[in-house]
Amino acid sequence: MSFLRSDLPALSNKYYFNYGGQGPLPKSSLDAITNSWIKIQSLGPFTNNVWPYISAEVTQTKGIIAKFCGVSIKRVCLTENVTSGCVLPLWGLPFSNGDRILISDCEHPGIVSACQELARRFNLEIDILKVQLIREGGVDEQNKINSLVIKNLEKELKSRTKLVVISHLLWNTGAIMPIGLISEILSNHNNQPFLLVDAAQSFGQIPIKEAATKADIYAFTGHKWAFGPEGLGGVILSERVLEEATPTIIGWKSLVHEGSINKENTNPFHSDARRFEVATSCTPLLAGLRCSMELLINEGNEIERIQKIKFLSYKLWEELSKIKTLNLILKGPPSSGIISFTFNSKIRPAEVVNLLGKESVWIRALEDPVWLRACVHITTTEDEIQTLVSTLRAITT
Numbered sequence: 001m002s003f004l005r006s007d008l009p010a011l012s013n014k015y016y017f018n019y020g021g022q023g024p025l026p027k028s029s030l031d032a033i034t035n036s037w038i039k040i041q042s043l044g045p046f047t048n049n050v051w052p053y054i055s056a057e058v059t060q061t062k063g064i065i066a067k068f069c070g071v072s073i074k075r076v077c078l079t080e081n082v083t084s085g086c087v088l089p090l091w092g093l094p095f096s097n098g099d100r101i102l103i104s105d106c107e108h109p110g111i112v113s114a115c116q117e118l119a120r121r122f123n124l125e126i127d128i129l130k131v132q133l134i135r136e137g138g139v140d141e142q143n144k145i146n147s148l149v150i151k152n153l154e155k156e157l158k159s160r161t162k163l164v165v166i167s168h169l170l171w172n173t174g175a176i177m178p179i180g181l182i183s184e185i186l187s188n189h190n191n192q193p194f195l196l197v198d199a200a201q202s203f204g205q206i207p208i209k210e211a212a213t214k215a216d217i218y219a220f221t222g223h224k225w226a227f228g229p230e231g232l233g234g235v236i237l238s239e240r241v242l243e244e245a246t247p248t249i250i251g252w253k254s255l256v257h258e259g260s261i262n263k264e265n266t267n268p269f270h271s272d273a274r275r276f277e278v279a280t281s282c283t284p285l286l287a288g289l290r291c292s293m294e295l296l297i298n299e300g301n302e303i304e305r306i307q308k309i310k311f312l313s314y315k316l317w318e319e320l321s322k323i324k325t326l327n328l329i330l331k332g333p334p335s336s337g338i339i340s341f342t343f344n345s346k347i348r349p350a351e352v353v354n355l356l357g358k359e360s361v362w363i364r365a366l367e368d369p370v371w372l373r374a375c376v377h378i379t380t381t382e383d384e385i386q387t388l389v390s391t392l393r394a395i396t397t
């Protein structure tokens with residue numbers, strides 16, 4: 001058994017398939033958080049003795065994130081979650097009346113509603129990039145998916161498109177979007193739209209360096225596929241966003257010197273990604289996320305990890321395809337650890353979740369579209385997959 005698996009108390013008494021909602025927290029990470037909290041109290045929570053410790057914690061955490069994403073540390077902004085990583089820079093982009101936002105039809109409600117409100121306040125138009133109906137699967141799937149996405153993108157881009165919003169890995173179908181190709185097309189567009197990428201499902205699951213480097217805004221959280229604690233995420237910002245976007249929810253962390261506010265200074269903000277950071281946050285979580293990311297990295301490099309995930313999701317996909325009353329959303333084996341499906345019978349997804357939960361098997365129901373979603377990670381076992389399949393079979397036939 002992998003060390004990571006044995007270090008996850010949440011997996012000892014249940015069959016867990018909700019990594020896309022929240023990953024389980026390793027015991028070692030919980031200990032790292034507690035120890036950091038104790039250290040802060042022993043140094044004194046607001047003393048000259050604690051500042052070097054806090055500053056080293058932030059630098060080390062940004063360092064591991066920067067390396068994980070293949071970017072320089074100055075592009076890393078720490079946030080609480082994916083949504084704030086998306087919306088903090090979103091509101092600071094230089095929009096003009098009549099600009100357009102192109103948003104995929106698979107985005108999370110929080111980001112969709114932020115874009116809608118932004119459009120309402122600043123007189124922007126919203127266009128929809130259709131990707132939900134792309135259901136390819138199988139050996140050559142990625143090339144086909146890429147060309148379908150690019151075809152739809154080229155159809156929907158308008159001369160006034162100023163921003164494209166898309167997830168790296170779609171949270172409902174589990175398809176991987178070609179962020180590198182999309183960014184190439186946008187850089188050749190007359191209006192050079194910004195590219196905002198929701199990395200909720202990709203960070204910790206699939207290789208992300210190319211996408212994190214090429215997107216203008218690449219927002220992630222530690223608490224899903226990276227096994228981190230809830231309450232700590234981040235966003236990678238491009239040089240262009242750092243130069244052209246203005247800070248939004250401004251606080252003392254955005255400032256170079258707190259003392260500069262009463263002096264004549266038209267630009268008191270950090271020039272790096274800290275310009276989007278706000279104020280006091282939970283320092284002990286930093287040690288927890290670092291510990292989780294180190295445990296994840298110790299399980300294999302990013303290619304080895306996604307290969308293991310795909311091996312497991314193939315098993316699950318194959319077993320689920322044998323259940324006659326079940327419809328898999330993808331037409332072929334998945335390229336990620338996310339598998340969605342529905343049932344022919346009248347049983348509602350929420351009811352399926354309840355019935356499985358009674359057997360300590362946890363998947364989730366999606367609201368729009370109304371599907372069921374099961375996720376496998378490197379810590380999933382083949383026995384767990386068998387249990388999920390046999391329990392599903394038992395409750396639905």
Ligand SMILES: Cc1ncc(COP(=O)(O)O)c(C=O)c1O
Nearest residue numbers: 081082083084108171198200221
């Ligand atoms: C694709 C996607 N975006 C955003 C979110 C919201 O995440 P958070 O609560 O970290 O902002 C989720 C959560 O499930 C998600 O799947």
